[in-house]
Amino acid sequence: MLLTPLMAAAQEDDRGRLVQLLEEALSDQAARQVRIDGFRGALSAQASLDRLTIADEEGVWLTLEDVTLDWNRRALFSRALEVTALTAGRLELARLPQTENGLPAAEAQPFSLPELPLSIRIDQTAIDRVEIGEPVFGQALTFSIIGAAELAGGEGNAELQLDRLDGPQGQFRLIGSFENQSRVAAIDLLFEEEARGLAATLLDIPGEPSVRLTVDGQGPLTAFAADFALETDATPRLIGGLQISQSEEGDQTVALDMSGDVTAIVLPEYREFFGPDISLVANVTQDASGILTADPMRLTAAAMNLEGRLVLNAERQPESFALTGAIDPAGQEEDRVVLPISGGDLSVATAALDIGYDRTAGNTWRGEFELRDLISGGFSASGTVLNLTGEITEAAQGLAAITAEVAATTTGLSHTDPDLATALGDSVALDTLIRWEDTRGLTLSDLRLTAGDMALEGEMTADLADAQLGLDYALQAEIGDLTRFAPLAGDGLAGAASLSVDGTAEALSGSFDTNLAGQTRDLRLTPDLPPQLFAGATDLTARLRRDETGVTLEDVSLTGQEVTLEGSGRLSSTESELLYRARLGISASSPPPFLAKSICAGA
Structure with missing residues (x-):
């Protein structure tokens, strides 16, 4: 016992x-x-x-x-x-x-499996039933999992298979292996689903066809090759290959080549953009000293051509880069092309892009972008031009700073709604200096955005640190004539207005601390209000704060010749409080019934 x-x-x-x-x-x-x-x-x-x-x-x-x-x-x-x-x-x-932050080592680091202090062998792993609710993928999903894995002595093998148990039948199978000593890797991947399956539904493929994807590769990492193919309804859509090689001098190269006809798997409105032959080619080489060269990088479609190159030295600083691109519907039935974004609502006549930098010619980089005859819904613009120029400052490793002087103009603005067209005006211009520093984050200074007699000026900084995106801002806006907005806000709107905003914010949490100061001049809101109510200058000041306790309003003040308002308050999800004191008075020259003065207060 x-x-x-x-x-x-x-x-x-x-x-x-x-x-x-x-x-x-x-x-x-x-x-x-x-x-x-x-x-x-x-x-x-x-x-x-x-x-x-x-x-x-x-x-x-x-x-x-x-x-x-x-x-x-x-x-x-x-x-x-x-x-x-x-x-x-x-x-x-x-x-x-x-993963660890910071720049990667300049030297090429060969891939290897982790050398654990013990070997691992799992003959079988299984989950009989895995259920995914409809909110996750848009349809209920039930599948089984079975697999096996082994990791010992720098060698690894893994097998995994998922079989769908409900709805359209589907399967995912992956078999892979790698050996540290021989550097030989192998992969055999299969994904296939019947029509109306999960992949076709999530990707919004027209007709929700059957889908089959295969990847098959094997070889040492000095001469590895993998082929892949995508089919829908048993018809090839994309095929290509990935090759990894290493020269006797130690240069490592990764080459990707993919092409096909994707017109059947994109929305009908995008088919003229892609055409029957889309191609992606990329070649990246890193030599034994750590210099990385990506050349060529090329993406082509029926209405688009994008090509670039990049060279980074061993300290991961750019030696040179270039990116050119064009969108041109030449050869298409229409004189413009619908872009595969914004739900098929955006089309252009032409677009051109040219960005370049060469360290041997100095630390200045430049870029140009031009867009012609853009239409998006009821909005249109005959031309948009963006010019960029800046400097790249190097650190001991990586970069210390990048600047960009931005000058952009959009002309020929219009809208099918005449009221919106009046409010927009016919042109917009933007000028600013953008500066990124590794010690300060991102700064926008000398900001000026103009549209007719509307103007926005100021500066802003953004810094991502300690899982927070901090913002500091000081902005001033001026509208010389409010009547351009009268068709939208009311026929009686008139006058001029200005507003300045400065403070700090944390973008990820939504907290802020902002000071407001504004002024209207001879403001008219509606014909029903006498013009004397906001005649002359009317000033507004306030402080708004938002934190974990809610929104706080402090020092709210509205002061004019015939109106005065003072207040404060606090808003939260559990309780709210608003304190105010107001005075409204109209001079004796005003027509009835605005002959009396009134004072009120409340909470």
């Missing part, structure tokens, strides 16, 4: 040591932290655990629950994890694990 509690205590102590051994073996300090809870059956060939989590410095990113493990416990003492079967009731991948 006395031996029973002693044996139980010994088993519990043994279980604790095993859990600690597993957690320490699978963890990698802060980069990968493994925790196991509710581990049972430590002294048997079949074990189970309630929960296993893998975390990094940002927290847990993978969770396994209700896990059953059929394994060889004794193999752990030989630093091997041997699993006959691993099943789970729930698997959650909250996000991808974080």
